Amino acid sequence: MKKYILLSIIIAFGFSFSLFLFFQQANWDTLNPNTQTFYLQNSQENDSKILLIGSSHIGMLNATSIELVINKKYPDYSVYNLAISSDKPSKRIHELEQIISLNPKLIIYGVGYRDFSNEQFDSNFLPDPKYFIGNYFFENSPIFLDNPKLITLNVIKNTLGYQNIPENLEKNTPFFPYKEEYSNIIDLNELEKKANSGKSIKISSIKENKDLIALNKIFSILNENNIENVLLLTPHNSHFVNSISENNKENFSKIIDDISLNNSFPINSLMKNYSNSNIWISENHISHGVDGIQYNNDVGQIILLALEK
Amino acid sequence: MLFNTIEFILFFITVLVSIEFVRNRKFQHLFLLLGSYFFFYFSSNYLITLLIFSTLLDFYVGKAIWNSNNQKYKKLLLCISLGGNLGLLGFFKYVDFGIEQFNFIGSMLGYDSIPFLNIALPIGISFYTFQTISYTVDIYRGHLKPSKSLTEFALFVSFFPQLVAGPIVRAKDFLPQLREKMTSFNKNIKLRQIVLNPINLKIGITLMALGFLKKVFFADNISPLVNNILGNPIGYDSLSIMLGALGYGIKIYGDFSGYSDIAIGAALILGFKLPMNFNKPYFATSPSDFWKRWHISLSSWLKDYLYIPLGGNKKSRHRTYANLLTVMILGGLWHGSSFNFIIWGALHGSYLVIHKLINDRIPDVKLSFFKTKFGKIIAILITQYFVFLAWIPFRIQNPDMILYAMEKYLFFDFQVQQFQTTLSENLFSTVLIILFIILNFISYKKNILEKISNLRIFYWMLFLSGVMILILFFFDGNSEDFIYFKF
Numbered sequence: 006m007k008k009y010i011l012l013s014i015i016i017a018f019g020f021s022f023s024l025f026l027f028f029q030q031a032n033w034d035t036l037n038p039n040t041q042t043f044y045l046q047n048s049q050e051n052d053s054k055i056l057l058i059g060s061s062h063i064g065m066l067n068a069t070s071i072e073l074v075i076n077k078k079y080p081d082y083s084v085y086n087l088a089i090s091s092d093k094p095s096k097r098i099h100e101l102e103q104i105i106s107l108n109p110k111l112i113i114y115g116v117g118y119r120d121f122s123n124e125q126f127d128s129n130f131l132p133d134p135k136y137f138i139g140n141y142f143f144e145n146s147p148i149f150l151d152n153p154k155l156i157t158l159n160v161i162k163n164t165l166g167y168q169n170i171p172e173n174l175e176k177n178t179p180f181f182p183y184k185e186e187y188s189n190i191i192d193l194n195e196l197e198k199k200a201n202s203g204k205s206i207k208i209s210s211i212k213e214n215k216d217l218i219a220l221n222k223i224f225s226i227l228n229e230n231n232i233e234n235v236l237l238l239t240p241h242n243s244h245f246v247n248s249i250s251e252n253n254k255e256n257f258s259k260i261i262d263d264i265s266l267n268n269s270f271p272i273n274s275l276m277k278n279y280s281n282s283n284i285w286i287s288e289n290h291i292s293h294g295v296d297g298i299q300y301n302n303d304v305g306q307i308i309l310l311a312l313e314k
Numbered sequence: 315m316l317f318n319t320i321e322f323i324l325f326f327i328t329v330l331v332s333i334e335f336v337r338n339r340k341f342q343h344l345f346l347l348l349g350s351y352f353f354f355y356f357s358s359n360y361l362i363t364l365l366i367f368s369t370l371l372d373f374y375v376g377k378a379i380w381n382s383n384n385q386k387y388k389k390l391l392l393c394i395s396l397g398g399n400l401g402l403l404g405f406f407k408y409v410d411f412g413i414e415q416f417n418f419i420g421s422m423l424g425y426d427s428i429p430f431l432n433i434a435l436p437i438g439i440s441f442y443t444f445q446t447i448s449y450t451v452d453i454y455r456g457h458l459k460p461s462k463s464l465t466e467f468a469l470f471v472s473f474f475p476q477l478v479a480g481p482i483v484r485a486k487d488f489l490p491q492l493r494e495k496m497t498s499f500n501k502n503i504k505l506r507q508i509v510l511n512p513i514n515l516k517i518g519i520t521l522m523a524l525g526f527l528k529k530v531f532f533a534d535n536i537s538p539l540v541n542n543i544l545g546n547p548i549g550y551d552s553l554s555i556m557l558g559a560l561g562y563g564i565k566i567y568g569d570f571s572g573y574s575d576i577a578i579g580a581a582l583i584l585g586f587k588l589p590m591n592f593n594k595p596y597f598a599t600s601p602s603d604f605w606k607r608w609h610i611s612l613s614s615w616l617k618d619y620l621y622i623p624l625g626g627n628k629k630s631r632h633r634t635y636a637n638l639l640t641v642m643i644l645g646g647l648w649h650g651s652s653f654n655f656i657i658w659g660a661l662h663g664s665y666l667v668i669h670k671l672i673n674d675r676i677p678d679v680k681l682s683f684f685k686t687k688f689g690k691i692i693a694i695l696i697t698q699y700f701v702f703l704a705w706i707p708f709r710i711q712n713p714d715m716i717l718y719a720m721e722k723y724l725f726f727d728f729q730v731q732q733f734q735t736t737l738s739e740n741l742f743s744t745v746l747i748i749l750f751i752i753l754n755f756i757s758y759k760k761n762i763l764e765k766i767s768n769l770r771i772f773y774w775m776l777f778l779s780g781v782m783i784l785i786l787f788f789f790d791g792n793s794e795d796f797i798y799f800k801f
Contacts, residue, residue, distance in 0.1 A: 006512040007510065007511075007512040007515060009771050010512055010515050010516050010519070010771070011515075013771050013772075013774060013775035013778065014519060014775075014778065016775055016779075017775050017776075017778035017779040017782060018778075018782065020779050021778075021779045021782035021783045021786060022782075022786070024783060025783065025786040025787060028787070152790055152791040153786060153787060153788070153789050153790070153791065154535070154787070154788045154789055154790040154791070155790070157787045157788060158742060
C-alpha cells in the first residue's frame with residue numbers, strides 16, 4: 006500500500022511539473038506580448054543595431070534622441086531601447102538568445118543598485134544555507150519561474166479574447182510603454198521624503214548574488230558571439246543613495262569590481278552625474294521628457310566613444 | 315524555512331528517507347531534533363540561540379520544581395522560568411514599542427528621545443515560549459512529570475512542523491507520543507519508533523495538499539485585492555471596504571489554517587498527532603463560539619494560563635467581564651507590538667463581554683429563536699459581520715485609515731458604481747473569494763479530508779495532481795511569508 010501511495014505522489018509531482026514547465030515555456034511570450042513580434046521582425050533586418058538593455062532606469066532613455074546624437078557621426082546605426090520595467094540580469098538572461106538573434110553591433114547594459122538587490126538578513130553572522138541552495142537552483146533551473154501566475158492569467162485572457170499588448174509603445178522601445186507622469190518632475194524635498202520612507206535595498210555579496218552570476222554569464226555569452234558591450238552605471242538621486250547602508254554600497258562596488266575583473270569592456274558611470282539636479286520623477290528615475298535630455302546626450306557620447314574604439 | 319518553498323520539500327523528503335531507513339528510536343529523535351534545529355537555523359540564523367536558551371531554562375527549572383518540596387522555592391523557580399521566557403519575548407518583541415511610547419510621553423515632558431534598538435523579531439518566539447511556559451506551569455501545578463531526557467524535551471520545543479507558527483502544543487500531549495508502546499506497527503519493539511504508516515501518509519499528504527492549496531492558491535492570490543483596498547482604504551466606498559475585510563478574513567484564514575494543516579499533516583506523516591487549530595471558524599454562531607473554533611491552541615492556552623488564573627468566571631460578573639477584556643487585549647498584544655492589535659483584541663474582548671451580558675440578562679426563552687435553523691444562520695451572519703469588522707484594525711496600522719475603513723464598514727454609503735470599478739480591478743481575487751466561500755459551505759457538512767483520503771489511489775493521485783497544477787500555475791513567483799510568522 007505504501008509503495009502505491011509513494012508512486013502516486015511521484016507520478017502526480019512528475020505530471021504536474023512537466024505540464025507546468027511545458028505550459029510556461031510555450032507561453033513565455035505572453036509576459037510581454039510584443040516580444041515575439043519585435044524579435045521576429047527585427048532579426049530579419051540588416052541595420053547596425055545598438056541595444057540599450059536594463060530596467061526602468063534605462064527605460065527613461067529616449068532611443069530616438071540618442072540615435073540623433075549617434076547618426077551625426079555614424080548615420081547607419083539604429084538605437085533600440087529594450088528596457089523592461091523591474092528587469093534584472095537574472096530575468097534578462099532568459100531572453101539572451103533572442104537578443105543575439107538581432108545581431109547587434111553594440112550593447113549598452115545599464116545597471117544600478119536595484120539590479121543586484123534582494124531580500125537578505127543583514128545581521129546574520131553565521132553562514133546562511135539558503136544562498137547555497139538558492140544559487141544551486143538558479144544555476145540549474147530549466148527556465149526562470151518569474152511569475153507563472155501572470156502567464157496563466159494572460160493565457161486565460163487571450164483565450165477569452167482580451168488583448169494584452171500595452172499602448173504607448175514606440176517602435177524602437179518595444180517593451181517599455183511611456184506614461185505621461187514619466188515627465189513630471191518631483192520636488193527634491195519630496196524626493197528626500199520618498200527615499201527615506203521606501204524599503205531600503207539589500208545587496209548580497211558577490212558570492213551569493215544571483216544577478217551578478219547572471220550578468221557575468223550574459224557578458225560571457227555575448228562575448229562568445231562577438232558582440233561588443235559597455236556597462237553603464239545608471240544615475241541615482243542623492244537622497245536614494247543616502248538611504249542605502251554603507252555595507253550595501255560596499256557590496257555593490259565589489260560587484261562592479263568583479264565585473265571589471267571578469268570582462269575587458271569599458272565601465273561608464275553616470276551614478277553621481279545628476280544626483281542633485283532637478284530632473285527626477287522619482288528617487289530612481291530621471292524624467293523621460295525634455296528635462297532628461299542631458300542623460301540622453303551623455304549616453305549618446307558613451308556610445309560614440311565605444312564605436313570609435 | 316518556509317513551507318511553501320522547494321527547500322522545504324527537499325528538507326522534508328530528506329527527513330522522511332532518513333527516518334525510514336534508520337529505525338533506531340534514539341537516532342530518530344536525535345535526527346528529528348537536529349533536523350528541526352536546521353529548519354529553524356535556515357531562516358533565523360543566530361537567533362536559534364534564543365530557542366536553545368528557552369529549552370535549557372525550562373528543562374532544568376522544570377526538573378528542579380518537580381524535585382523540590384518547598385513551595386516557596388517552587389514559586390521562585392516558576393518566576394525564574396516566567397521571567398526568562400517573558401523577558402525574552404518582551405525584549406525581542408516589545409522593546410521598540412516600549413521605547414516609542416516612552417519617547418512619546420517623554421517628548422511631552424521635554425525629555426530627549428531614546429534611539430530605537432531595531433531588533434529583528436525572532437521567528438516563532440511567541441509560539442515556543444508559550445510552549446515552554448505551559449510545560450513549567452503544568453509541572454508546578456502537578457499536572458505533568460518533567461521530561462527525563464533533554465533530547466525529548468528539546469524535540470517537544472523545536473519539533474519543526476509546528477515550531478514557527480504553532481499549533482501551540484502542550485507537553486502532556488506531545489511527550490507521551492515519543493514514548494508510547496508499539497502495538498500495531500512492530501510487536502518486537504517495545505518503545506515507539508517512528509514508522510511511516512500508509513494511512514498516516516495518505517491522510518498527512520492530503521492535509522498538506524489542502525494546506526498548500528489554502529495558502530498558495532487562495533490566500534496568496536487574494537492578497538493583491540486586500541493590499542489594494544486595505545493598504546490605503548481612504549477613498550474606497552462601503553462595499554469595497556467590506557470586500558477588503560472579507561478578503562482579508564479569508565486570506566488570514568487560508569494562510570494560517572493552511573499553515574496549520576501543513577504542520578499537522580507533516581507531523582502525522584511522522585506519526586505525531588498535533589491538536590486541531592481551526593474548526594470552521596466562519597460558521598461560529600457567537601463570539602465565544604468563534605474563539606472555540608479560531609486558533610484553538612492559542613485560545614485554550616490563554617484560557618488555561620491567563621483567564622483561569624485571573625479568576626475566570628468564578629468571581630463576580632464584573633470581574634468576569636474585566637477578565638475577558640484583559641485576556642483578549644493581551645491576546646491582541648501577543649500578535650504584535652502595535653496599537654492596531656490592541657484594538658483588535660479590545661474589539662473581540664467587547665464582543666465576548668456583550669455576548670456574556672446578553673446571555674446573563676436575557677432569559678434563554680427569548681433567545682430560543684437563535685437555536686432554530688434560520689436563527690442559527692442569522693446568528694452566524696451577525697457574528698461574522700463583527701468578526702470581519704475586527705479584521706480591519708488587524709490589517710491596517712494607521713489610526714486614520716482604521717477609523718475611515720471602520721466607519722465605511724459600519725455606515726453604508728450606497729456608492730455602488732465605485733464598487734464596480736473595485737470589482738473589475740480585482741476580478742481574479744474576487745473570483746477566488748467566491749470560490750473559497752462555496753468550498754467552505756461544502757465543507758461545512760462534509761468531512762472533505764476524510765472523503766479525499768478515502769479515495770481510491772488513482773482518484774487520489776488525480777486530486778494531488780489537480781492541487782499541484784493549481785498551485786504551480788497560479789504561483790506569483792514570490793513565496794509569501796505566512797502571516798503568523800510575524801507574531
